[in-house]
Amino acid sequence: MGEVIxxxxxxxxxxxxxxxxxxxxxxxxxGLKTCLVDADIGxxxxxxxxxxxxxxVYDLVDVVEGFCRLRQALIRDKRLExxxxxxxxxxxxxxxxxxxxxxxxxxxxxxxxxxxxxxxxAGIEQGFKNxxxxxxxxxxxATPEVAxxxxxxxxxGLLEAAEIPPARLIVNRLRPGxxxxxxxxxxxxxxxxxxxxxxxxxxxxxxxVVTTNRGEPAALSHESRAGEAYRQIARRVRxxxxxxxxxxxxxxxxxxxxxxxxxx
Amino acid sequence: MLNLFGRSQSREVAKNRLRNVLAHDRxxxxxxFMEHLRADVMRIVxxxxxxxxxxxxxxxxxxxxxxxxxxxxxxxxLRRRGRPGNN
Numbered sequence: 001m002g003e004v005i006x007x008x009x010x011x012x013x014x015x016x017x018x019x020x021x022x023x024x025x026x027x028x029x030x031g032l033k034t035c036l037v038d039a040d041i042g043x044x045x046x047x048x049x050x051x052x053x054x055x056x057v058y059d060l061v062d063v064v065e066g067f068c069r070l071r072q073a074l075i076r077d078k079r080l081e082x083x084x085x086x087x088x089x090x091x092x093x094x095x096x097x098x099x100x101x102x103x104x105x106x107x108x109x110x111x112x113x114x115x116x117x118x119x120x121x122a123g124i125e126q127g128f129k130n131x132x133x134x135x136x137x138x139x140x141x142a143t144p145e146v147a148x149x150x151x152x153x154x155x156x157g158l159l160e161a162a163e164i165p166p167a168r169l170i171v172n173r174l175r176p177g178x179x180x181x182x183x184x185x186x187x188x189x190x191x192x193x194x195x196x197x198x199x200x201x202x203x204x205x206x207x208x209v210v211t212t213n214r215g216e217p218a219a220l221s222h223e224s225r226a227g228e229a230y231r232q233i234a235r236r237v238r239x240x241x242x243x244x245x246x247x248x249x250x251x252x253x254x255x256x257x258x259x260x261x262x263x264x
Numbered sequence: 265m266l267n268l269f270g271r272s273q274s275r276e277v278a279k280n281r282l283r284n285v286l287a288h289d290r291x292x293x294x295x296x297f298m299e300h301l302r303a304d305v306m307r308i309v310x311x312x313x314x315x316x317x318x319x320x321x322x323x324x325x326x327x328x329x330x331x332x333x334x335x336x337x338x339x340x341x342l343r344r345r346g347r348p349g350n351n
Contacts (some may be wrong), residue, residue, distance in 0.1 A: 100304075121316055124311070144280075146278050146281055146282050146285070149282055150282060150285055150286060150289065153286050153288065153289065153290070154293070157290070179275070181273075181275070182273030182274070182275045182276055183273065183274045184274075184275055184278075185275055185278050185279060186275070189275070189279055193279070193282055193283065193286065
């Protein structure tokens with residue numbers, strides 16, 4: 001029986017959907033049957049990040065309202081065996097699903113999949129409550145910014161109150177060069193302040209923009225540093241011990257050269 | 265902590281601002297937290313002094329770049345030897 005993991009952040013725009021898509025790809029690459037659930041009803045995005053927007057027939061609300069069976073709403077990713085998407089509805093709003101219905105859907109999905117990743121909407125209202133309803137555990141995405149870490153702290157409190165086991169942290173869009181110059185909080189700074197365990201660090205990577213433009217998640221290719229970070233997170237999600245690579249050292253000669261001139 | 269231009273590094277500024285804002289957020293979102301702290305402070309302090317008036321007034325205050333826990337405790341009189349259990 002599979003595990004249901006919610007990916008959440010409080011603040012919008014920190015990379016929840018990108019994280020969900022890439023983590024899903026990385027888990028499927030490990031041979032694990034994975035279903036991604038877009039819980040952001042009314043603002044559907046996970047489909048376009050995955051490049052599956054043209055294949056949607058039914059969505060989460062159709063399932064909940066009984067217009068189709070769950071299996072009919074799932075989209076199989078043809079690029080990668082084992083990766084599936086349950087899309088959100090675009091024309092409804094967040095109140096069209098209740099936490100109880102969400103729990104029923106994730107319970108059914110976990111019968112068939114090794115991992116069910118739920119992409120939470122921003123905020124702490126109904127959409128967030130739906131997203132966490134059926135979750136066994138949570139991954140919190142935060143960028144090294146005051147507003148993002150503050151919202152993450154609030155989310156940690158709400159997850160504790162909902163009795164979801166201690167969440168683990170993904171620090172996203174880290175710029176090691178700025179940290180070295182003293183102009184960005186480090187991973188240790190953030191972990192220290194939030195007092196939760198780290199599960200991964202994703203460096204800022206321009207390739208994320210390019211791959212998202214194309215609808216081909218970065219984790220599909222082996223050229224992206226961010227993609228590599230997501231593959232490491234996937235292995236930690238399934239319980240492997242993966243050492244945390246030192247983010248302070250840009251790779252190779254040009255990295256060292258850039259470092260001498262103080263650029264990220 | 266100061267760079268060439270005499271400004272403190274923004275990483276340190278961010279950390280201080282975060283600690284400050286989170287202290288208030290955590291206290292605000294969990295009223296029991298301050299209530300438990302107040303009760304515990306009251307229990308310890310009253311082993312040494314006889315507390316007067318309404319008892320302990322505890323507040324988080326932002327002072328320059330840090331958060332202070334400020335207590336105002338009206339004292340009726342000091343106990344002769346501290347901790348009554350040790351008399």
